[in-house]
Amino acid sequence: xxRVTQPEKLLSVFKGAPVELKxxxxxxxSPELFWxxxxxxxxxQLLLRHISxxxxxxxxxxxxxxxxxxxxxxxxxxxxxxxxYYCALRGNQxxxxxxxxxxxxxxxx
Amino acid sequence: DADVTQTPRNRxxxxxxxxxxxxxxxxxxxRMYWYRQDPGLGLQLIYYSFDVKDINKGEIxxxxxxxxxxxxxxxxxxxxxxxxxxxxxxxxxxxxxxxxLFFGEGxxxxxx
Numbered sequence: 001x002x003r004v005t006q007p008e009k010l011l012s013v014f015k016g017a018p019v020e021l022k023x024x025x026x027x028x029x030s031p032e033l034f035w036x037x038x039x040x041x042x043x044x045q046l047l048l049r050h051i052s053x054x055x056x057x058x059x060x061x062x063x064x065x066x067x068x069x070x071x072x073x074x075x076x077x078x079x080x081x082x083x084x085y086y087c088a089l090r091g092n093q094x095x096x097x098x099x100x101x102x103x104x105x106x107x108x109x
Numbered sequence: 110d111a112d113v114t115q116t117p118r119n120r121x122x123x124x125x126x127x128x129x130x131x132x133x134x135x136x137x138x139x140r141m142y143w144y145r146q147d148p149g150l151g152l153q154l155i156y157y158s159f160d161v162k163d164i165n166k167g168e169i170x171x172x173x174x175x176x177x178x179x180x181x182x183x184x185x186x187x188x189x190x191x192x193x194x195x196x197x198x199x200x201x202x203x204x205x206x207x208x209x210l211f212f213g214e215g216x217x218x219x220x221x
Contacts, residue, residue, distance in 0.1 A: 049208070086151060096154060097203070
């Protein structure tokens with residue numbers, strides 16, 4: 001079965017501090033992992049996916065198959081990073097996307 | 110711009126009433142989804158459809174039904190609404206190859 005766990009409901013940091021939003025998954029095959037973000041009064045949108053291995057808005061995420069994790073990191077948080085972040089998993093057969101519980105990131109000035 | 114549109118955006122109804130939430134898209138995607146968002150529970154998949162003749166239950170389909178009227182339209186129905194169905198509902202579409210979801214703005218439903 002597919003499962004995504006985000007253990008932190010709320011993460012509060014000061015501007016300029018490093019940020020790590022945790023995501024752990026359960027899947028027997030080779031998953032595709034994504035991070036989605038929802039800024040205040042905006043639609044949910046894709047932030048990044050593990051396949052592309054790119055950095056978006058300073059965020060990176062590495063798929064660790066040994067630890068079944070896909071943590072989202074940013075070395076220096078900005079106030080505009082405050083948002084709701086969701087980790088999501090799609091199975092290797094290109095099926096449905098399953099989301100975690102979400103983590104609210106609050107970056108204080 | 111190609112888009113995903115949900116109607117209504119807000120709805121207040123009473124227990125036992127039938128409610129339909131509609132979703133239309135101009136992205137040309139075959140795949141469409143309905144999710145429910147609750148604080149602390151994240152996004153939960155209600156139903157999904159990979160083409161017009163394909164309908165699949167998601168994680169929390171009980172109390173809901175869907176209709177895929179055309180490639181561009183996917184409706185969610187609550188046959189007899191109950192208060193714990195009060196939530197924010199999102200429709201989304203996706204491209205098969207990238208898997209990226211494109212979301213609507215959401216429909217906030219309150220069941221009294």
